Amino acid sequence: MISINDIYERKTRLSYYLYREARSVMPYGVSSNYRYWEPYPIYLVKGKGSRVWDVDGNEYIDFNMGFGVLEVGHSHPRIVEEVRRAVEDSTILGFEYEKSVELAKIICNRYNVDMVRFSSTGTEATMHAIRIARAYTKRKKIIKFEGHYHGSHDQLLINVNPMRLESRVPTSPGIPEETLSNTLVADWNDYEGFERLVRVHGNDVAAVIMEPVAMNMGLIPADLDFLKGVFDLARDYGFLVIFDEVKTGGKFYSGASGYYGLKPDLIILAKAIAGGLPLSVVAGRRKVMSVIGPEKVAHGGTFNANPLSVKASIFTLTELxxxxxxxxxxxxxxxxxxxxxxxxxxxxxxxxxxxxxxSGTIYFAEKVPKNYKEFVRIDQKPWYVYFLNMLAHGIIPMADYDEQWTISIQHTEEDITRHLEVAQMVLKKLKEDYKL
Ligand SMILES: Cc1ncc(COP(=O)(O)O)c(C=O)c1O
Structure with missing residues (x-):
């Protein structure tokens, strides 16, 4: 019988050759660890609407959508037009771009914040948020939740996706212990645990940062009571609440803060807000954001609020x-x-x-987990077989077992029907092979 790996390898020969070449010039042949999988990743050529094509000419209906960036779909014709016109007026002006003011106002209205600062990636914006919180509160400690990811700067790379269930597991070699010594880790959706931690450290805590709907362990929303409890403790102990809305900000009209009806002190936006171009935002209450400035809190970036991203974002948020x-x-x-x-x-x-x-995701488990400890107990072997089979039948269901699908405004009902037809076939086979 021919295995799924054989089918995959036959369909993606050119990706394999490119991968072999790529490995000699890029670690694992990719530009981000999250783009690598076994036996080797596919290399993409272009995307349009809900589809992408790889170097072998295979067409896929894409539900990864740039890890959640492409809420507007690939190469939306109106974005293409907007960017084409913007390029003619320069891609970067150096000093402040007039239209950044218009975009700042749009974001303030939509996400219920008072002030914003722009940057290019989610990583930068979470890093800035932490510095702002520390400067504002004059405290050092930050609480994060296990299984939550806030980008690839050092300070929050702890207990992101530990395979060992210990209390503190750095996510990468190369991060000095001292860098993490002010980062505390709590369990998601566990109010009692959070309260215990706060009772000990609360007066030294500058902020708690969270993905209000956790989207780096599948998709685990916060219980509303848990969130309210966290906000109350933050007020009582005088630390800030930061919502990392890098993903959630583009998946509900006014993000998770709008959905839950809560006003965090700071929020971070990125991914979907600029229709596929790089743009991120740290935003929040006026008194907190006011710590930023020359000879005050550092915030910079050559590409911050570049005209291409700003124009694409204005169009994305108002028209798309x-x-x-x-x-x-x-x-x-x-x-x-x-x-x-x-x-x-x-x-x-x-x-x-x-x-x-x-967005949504599936777990090969009877119940959706409540937190990382439940998530990590799920056997992920069936997921990988499901993933390769879905790819072999022209569907990118999501990027990894800890990710989720994104439905864009360019997907169609036919795309959903096709996804489900393939999933039905693949899961039926998996049931036989894996006794799910
Ligand atoms: C919740 C969250 N925060 C921050 C980041 C980092 O964003 P970027 O990859 O743009 O640096 C990510 C990336 O996936 C994310 O999911």
Whole structure:
């Protein structure tokens, strides 16, 4: 019998050759660790609407959507036009670009914040948020949650995806112990645990940072009571609440803060807000943001608020990611999520579905986990077989077992139907092979 690895290798020969070449000039042949998987990754050539094509000419319906960046879909014609016109007026002006003011106002209205500062990536913006919080509170410690990811700077790279369940596990070699000594780790959705930690350290804590809907261990929303408890403790002990909305900010019209009806002190936006171009934001209450400035808190970046990203973002937030269009994507997401639930019922397999806004994911487990400790107990072997099989049939379901799908405003009902047809076939086979 021919194995899924054989099928994958036959379909992706040119990717394999490119991978062999790439390995000699880039570690693991990729520009980000998250783009590598076994036996080797595919190399993409272009994308349009809901589709991408690889070097072998295979077409895929893409549900990874640039790890959540492409809420507007690939190469939206109106974004292409906007960027083409922007290029003619320079890609970078050096001094402040007039339209950054317009974009700042749009973001203030939509996300209920008073002031914003722009940068290019989520990593930069979370790094800035921490510095701002420390300067504002004049305290050092930061609380983060296990399983939450805030980018690839050192300070929060602890207990992101530990395979060992110990209390403190740095996520990478090369991070000095001292750099992490002010980072405390708490369990997601565990109010009692959080309160215990705060009772000991609360007066030294500058901020708690979280993904309000955790999207780096699949998709695990916060319980509202848990969140409210965290806000109350933050007020009582005088530390800030930071929502890392790098993912959530583009998956619900006004992000998770709008969804939960809460106003954190700082929020971070990135990924989807500029229609596929690099732009990130740290934003929040006026008194907190006011610590930034020359001879005050450092905040800089050559490419911050570059004209291409700013123009694309204004267009994205006002014309494309409208309430109506977001609702359209949400409705398709409900169809996909319900479709997976029906398949699980029909095949009688342990598969659970979690959805929020325009994203969702599946777990090969009876129930959606509540936190990282439950998540890490799930056997991920079936997921990899599912993933390679989905790829072999022209569907990129999501990027990894700890990721989620993104439904863009350019996906169609036919895309969802095709995704579910393939999933039904793949999961039926998996049930036989893995006794799910
Ligand atoms: C919640 C969250 N925060 C921050 C980041 C880092 O963003 P970037 O990759 O743009 O640096 C990511 C990236 O996936 C993320 O998911």
């Amino acid at each position: 990611l409208t309430q109506n269009n977001m609702y359209y994507a949400y409705r398709l997401n409900s169809l996909l999520s319900k479709g997976y639930e029906d398949i699980a019922d029909d095949l009688d397999i342990d598969l659970s579905v979690s959805m929020w806004g325009t």
